Amino acid sequence: MLNNFLAALNDCVWAFDVNKQEYLFISPSIHAVTGYHAKDFQQNTGLWDEIIDPRDRHEVLSASPKTDAEDWLDLTYRIFTKSGKIKWVHQKKRYYFDEQTGKQILLSVINDVSDQRQINFNMKESLGDFSMLFNNNPTPMWIYELPTLRIMKVNNAALHHYGYSEAEFLTMTIRDIRPRFDLAKFNEYLYKKAIPESSLHGFNNAGVWRHQNKKGEIVYAEITGHEIKYDNHSCRIIIATDVTEKVLQQEDLKRREQFLTSLIDSQTNFLVRIDADYLFTFANKWFFKTLGCKKQDIIGQSFSDMALPEEKEVCEQAFKNCIKNPGRVISLRHRKEDDDCNIHWIKWEFIAIADENGEVNELQGVGQDFTQNIEIEKEIKKASERLNSFIESISDSFFILDKDWTFVKINSAFERITSRHKDEIIGSVIWDIFPSIVATEFEEAYRKAMDEQVSIQFTKYFKSVNKWFNTTVYPVSEGLAVFVRDITYETQAQEEIVWTKNNLEALINNTEDLTWSIDRDGKYVYMNSAYRKRIVETVGIMPVEGDDAYAHSGHTEEINEEWRSYYHRAFLGERYITRHESPNPDSKESSFFEVSFNPIYKAKKEEIIGVGCFARDITERLKTEEALIEQNERLKNIASLSSHELRRPVASMMGLLNILDTVNFSNPENKQIMEHLNTVIQEIDGVIRLIVNKTFIDSRFPL
Numbered sequence: 181m182l183n184n185f186l187a188a189l190n191d192c193v194w195a196f197d198v199n200k201q202e203y204l205f206i207s208p209s210i211h212a213v214t215g216y217h218a219k220d221f222q223q224n225t226g227l228w229d230e231i232i233d234p235r236d237r238h239e240v241l242s243a244s245p246k247t248d249a250e251d252w253l254d255l256t257y258r259i260f261t262k263s264g265k266i267k268w269v270h271q272k273k274r275y276y277f278d279e280q281t282g283k284q285i286l287l288s289v290i291n292d293v294s295d296q297r298q299i300n301f302n303m304k305e306s307l308g309d310f311s312m313l314f315n316n317n318p319t320p321m322w323i324y325e326l327p328t329l330r331i332m333k334v335n336n337a338a339l340h341h342y343g344y345s346e347a348e349f350l351t352m353t354i355r356d357i358r359p360r361f362d363l364a365k366f367n368e369y370l371y372k373k374a375i376p377e378s379s380l381h382g383f384n385n386a387g388v389w390r391h392q393n394k395k396g397e398i399v400y401a402e403i404t405g406h407e408i409k410y411d412n413h414s415c416r417i418i419i420a421t422d423v424t425e426k427v428l429q430q431e432d433l434k435r436r437e438q439f440l441t442s443l444i445d446s447q448t449n450f451l452v453r454i455d456a457d458y459l460f461t462f463a464n465k466w467f468f469k470t471l472g473c474k475k476q477d478i479i480g481q482s483f484s485d486m487a488l489p490e491e492k493e494v495c496e497q498a499f500k501n502c503i504k505n506p507g508r509v510i511s512l513r514h515r516k517e518d519d520d521c522n523i524h525w526i527k528w529e530f531i532a533i534a535d536e537n538g539e540v541n542e543l544q545g546v547g548q549d550f551t552q553n554i555e556i557e558k559e560i561k562k563a564s565e566r567l568n569s570f571i572e573s574i575s576d577s578f579f580i581l582d583k584d585w586t587f588v589k590i591n592s593a594f595e596r597i598t599s600r601h602k603d604e605i606i607g608s609v610i611w612d613i614f615p616s617i618v619a620t621e622f623e624e625a626y627r628k629a630m631d632e633q634v635s636i637q638f639t640k641y642f643k644s645v646n647k648w649f650n651t652t653v654y655p656v657s658e659g660l661a662v663f664v665r666d667i668t669y670e671t672q673a674q675e676e677i678v679w680t681k682n683n684l685e686a687l688i689n690n691t692e693d694l695t696w697s698i699d700r701d702g703k704y705v706y707m708n709s710a711y712r713k714r715i716v717e718t719v720g721i722m723p724v725e726g727d728d729a730y731a732h733s734g735h736t737e738e739i740n741e742e743w744r745s746y747y748h749r750a751f752l753g754e755r756y757i758t759r760h761e762s763p764n765p766d767s768k769e770s771s772f773f774e775v776s777f778n779p780i781y782k783a784k785k786e787e788i789i790g791v792g793c794f795a796r797d798i799t800e801r802l803k804t805e806e807a808l809i810e811q812n813e814r815l816k817n818i819a820s821l822s823s824h825e826l827r828r829p830v831a832s833m834m835g836l837l838n839i840l841d842t843v844n845f846s847n848p849e850n851k852q853i854m855e856h857l858n859t860v861i862q863e864i865d866g867v868i869r870l871i872v873n874k875t876f877i878d879s880r881f882p883l
Contacts, residue, residue: 215262
């Protein structure tokens with residue numbers, strides 16, 4: 181009875197005895213679906229499991245109907261035919277208890293659902309006349325089925341962009357274009373949005389995801405989608421806008437900003453920015469730490485008000501000179517009182533920064549506290565302005581013009597970029613509603629595409645909205661279809677990178693202090709002019725970025741090993757300052773440097789990617805300190821001579837003067853007293869000569 185029922189079905193079916201593990205019946209139509217005959221499956225009962233696509237095998241084999249349920253279990257997945265072709269099949273299966281034989285039987289009904297002609301027909305029915313927006317769109321698009329996630333249709337842009345053929349795409353699910361390391365995150369997103377259950381309705385922006393093309397290259401795509409229905413199936417149509425260049429630029433800008441912030445925070449000079457009204461807009465951590473003030477007490481306050489009242493005019497005059505001479509370094513010295521009422525002498529070097537119109541928009545300054553004769557590093561550094569907020573990402577906008585140049589359709593993205601409502605645009609002639617594009621490259625491209633029936637793509641700056649657009653124009657049956665993509669951010673970001681790099685290098689190279697950084701492999705990443713000059717003087721080699729920093733450390737392996745230990749400490753996360761002796765192999769004299777080592781971190785300080793170094797020559801300062809110590813020793817000796825050697829003859833002189841007969845100078849005893857006085861005077865003169873000799877022993881510091 182069961183066999184008669186199964187044979188009557190037109191679909192491909194089979195019945196499988198669960199207990200004996202053998203097929204009871206297989207319809208001949210199995211050959212049309214798989215290329216295998218029924219006897220192949222009877223001889224190898226595991227053949228069906230073997231031809232399931234490995235991408236779907238685990239999910240299919242783990243899904244099994246309940247033995248006591250009457251409902252059919254529905255599955256859609258891919259199989260390999262005998263010829264190696266991939267097909268999509270729909271399987272319905274359930275358990276059946278045959279009361280006549282007492283057997284537990286697994287029933288399966290198989291349908292081939294790979295017919296692309298039916299898919300194309302259904303898509304045309306679903307999209308109507310606007311199917312050309314799908315096929316001709318320059319942005320990759322596809323349609324996938326719910327809940328199987330299999331790709332049903334792709335446009336030409338997707339084929340070109342991802343490198344797969346249409347046949348290859350149609351054997352894939354939307355999981356297959358993701359890199360393996362993103363699948364867990366993608367599956368979590370599908371579960372959260374309940375996409376396989378068709379619970380996500382209407383338009384949806386899924387954000388930016390990583391895709392992988394046929395070559396294995398990573399592509400960043402912004403995914404937007406909308407639900408559609410055809411052939412009584414729930415599907416979603418997807419637009420995948422390539423934002424790879426934008427994402428990579430954002431990451432590069434972020435790394436540069438992190439590097440700049442690290443350099444600023446590790447700086448031991450004062451770094452400030454002041455606007456044209458002399459108000460603080462930025463000060464670094466060393467400024468606040470040294471002067472004991474807080475950010476909220478400084479930012480927005482006048483620089484001149486921070487100086488002593490009698491020096492306010494001096495500060496303002498220096499700023500006026502700076503603004504009058506953009507690009508020229510202006511020096512300033514003034515006194516500053518900290519929170520503990522201690523006076524700090526500070527010397528500054530200011531430079532005015534002008535915009536592209538020559539207008540000065542800010543002053544940048546490097547300051548050094550020299551109150552206790554300690555020269556702080558003179559590193560001049562421009563802190564990059566905080567990058568402007570990223571332009572809100574929008575999907576490509578499009579509009580359709582008829583042959584009379586009248587708008588017949590626009591999307592919401594076009595409304596946003598034009599700041600006009602849909603009702604205001606539809607039915608209007610493009611030249612009337614947007615007269616600013618008349619006699620421009622926009623009009624020239626539109627008319628050429630219309631007259632010559634050719635596709636045109638161009639990039640142009642649109643002055644009225646101050647934006648850059650990449651425009652693609654296609655001739656269609658109605659007239660023209662125009663796709664517009666806003667690329668303002670990419671263009672401005674590139675200009676900002678160049679501007680930031682040029683200003684940063686100008687500041688860092690405007691100092692005699694040595695500045696350099698290395699990566700984890702000990703290779704130079706950056707060097708200022710002062711460092712390059714020092715290396716040439718020391719080892720006779722002009723270093724360049726990418727050179728081995730250890731090779732330029734010194735003339736001996738001992739010196740090289742010393743520098744390796746310096747860098748190693750910084751790579752372990754230690755930020756410190758050390759004193760280093762650098763001998764000159766020719767003159768045999770040594771120079772002394774105070775060197776600061778600062779780890780450079782990747783995002784969120786999770787990984788150290790390099791070391792930034794700052795070195796200041798302190799040789800003259802050490803010589804001065806040594807001379808002062810010698811001077812103090814001489815003063816101690818003079819004090820000792822004065823208190824001991826000079827006191828005795830002076831006491832003798834005072835005693836002789838007391839017994840001198842001042843009434844009768846002719847007293848014979850006075851002659852003897854005078855002789856003693858002469859002896860005492862000679863003794864005092866000898867002591868004085870000894871003091872004079874010790875006083876002028878060093879001509880640099882005479883007492």
